[in-house]
Amino acid sequence: MDRLQEVFDASYRRLVGQLYAVCGNLGEAEDVVAEAFVRAADKRRAFEAADNPEAWLRTVAVNVARTRFRRRAAGERLGFRAARPEASHPPLPDDRLVLVAAMQRLPAGQREALALHYLADLPINEVAAATGVAVGTVKARLSRGRQALAALLDSTSRAMKEDRHA
């Protein structure tokens, strides 16, 4: 069995789980992880030279997700509404789904840092490696992202309560 197959067997589902935290959409997470494996097959030497193949794939997948997000945002600014994929989610409690949805409203850097560190349980320096920024940047994004997320969740929670009262 070659290395790509080994890594695929060992890491595919885990990577999808981690990228779901970033993308907020299970189907899209599967797409970007699949794309990362395509790129591993395309750039075989770079992949095989990677010290940590799973981290290499994660970095590629995060970059793919980021590029898709930016393209979609640019498309929406230009009025192309059809670019957003249909959302699919794992069976999670409502509050987790609200959390994942709230995270999609954060700036990309904060969302990636929060998702990879808290939801995917990666250490800060691995988040830094996956997102291509310094460790201090990740710390700052986590700090600011938590503040923003708390505010978003509070407003969401208030809206839900008001809906219930109504």
Add this chain to the structure above:
Amino acid sequence: MRDLDELLTGGVADAAADAVDSTPDLAALRHRGARRRRLRRTALAGLAAAAVAVVIGLAQLPGHDRAEPSDPGPSPTDLPTPKMSADEIIDHRRAEVEFVVVSPDDPDIRAVGWWLGDRHAIAVTDDGFESRHTVRGRLGSAKPLGRVGFLIERWAKPPQLLATDGTLSEVEVDRTPWPAEPAEVVVGIQGSGVPYAGWVAVDPVTLAGHRVPVPEDVHELHQAADGRLHAIVNPGYGASPGYLWSDDGGLNWQRHPLPDQLGDLYFVVPSASAATLAFGETSDSYRSPVIDALHVSRDGGATWQRIEPASSEGAVPPAAEAYQVAVLPDGSFLTHSTPSNGEDAGFYLGEDGRAFVRVDSGPPFDDAAHRPDLVTFDVRSDGVAIYAGASKRLYRSTDNGVTWEEVQTR
């Protein structure tokens, strides 16, 4: 709405991984990759042909596309597995250092957090890793507790004590707050609010803990070697932003107000000088969080000077890393700078009103290509020890970055 920290640790990624119905056909993914490679080569060959044909003519071009030689990959046994023991994780050739904590009483007493994929383990020693104990788990945010071991902060729970014999136990905490003694070690309880639910002081002799009176909404708290507490309330938390300090273990706090400008971030600059109070200013942005300014008081907080980065005299070095700065016993600053050009990267020393000067670091940090990827300033009353990781090795400098010695980490 449930508590933010509880939500953030709710196994979202695991649930998503478990929800994957079927994995794609790797052969099809390979095929797509191989096709892209062929297309790229064809395009490159076409460009080369167009250039070369001008000189030598089409008849001399190579006639076929050679197959790329296959490099042998590492053994499949190198890949991490879910049930790896702490020793297997720590000794794995791909494992990397995540966190290092060193006892203030003896640098041979240290704990090193390792990670391998999503697996974490801690190696702890009291003899500089002549011998060691290991445990699965994440070191995360931790502080040394004298010669006893290390206190590990946790979400919504009292800290754990990792003793030097490798045992883990939860610290019993008296919920009644009273001031921390200088010999006690103050750690946070994360969660149940942003960003800390409370602060606990632990006695290194009795191992008992108690709550410490710390104002609400403190984002960061640093305990200096003399016991003084320094804290930051960042803008956006509801409370008035400020830099706070207490000389009596939290009983009374003094406050230097900060502008309530959302997007600004402030951080404590650990100080080895009792006469110097300092904090740093950065901002949340896509660029690396560099020090936008240093704020320093030499008169107990009565007056403050703001040192801004620029190329002029007295400036903070460009791209000095936020959170990687300390005040030395003589009141000067030590920073770590990583400008994108790489040429000026390194450690810098600076004083108020004078230009920061780059430290002429010896091996292994004597060339721009060899930059540390993990830098920790261990600030004591008698100086600052720098721990810097590079290429999975850890080095220590006790002369402000001039000379370095390797430190064992496992």
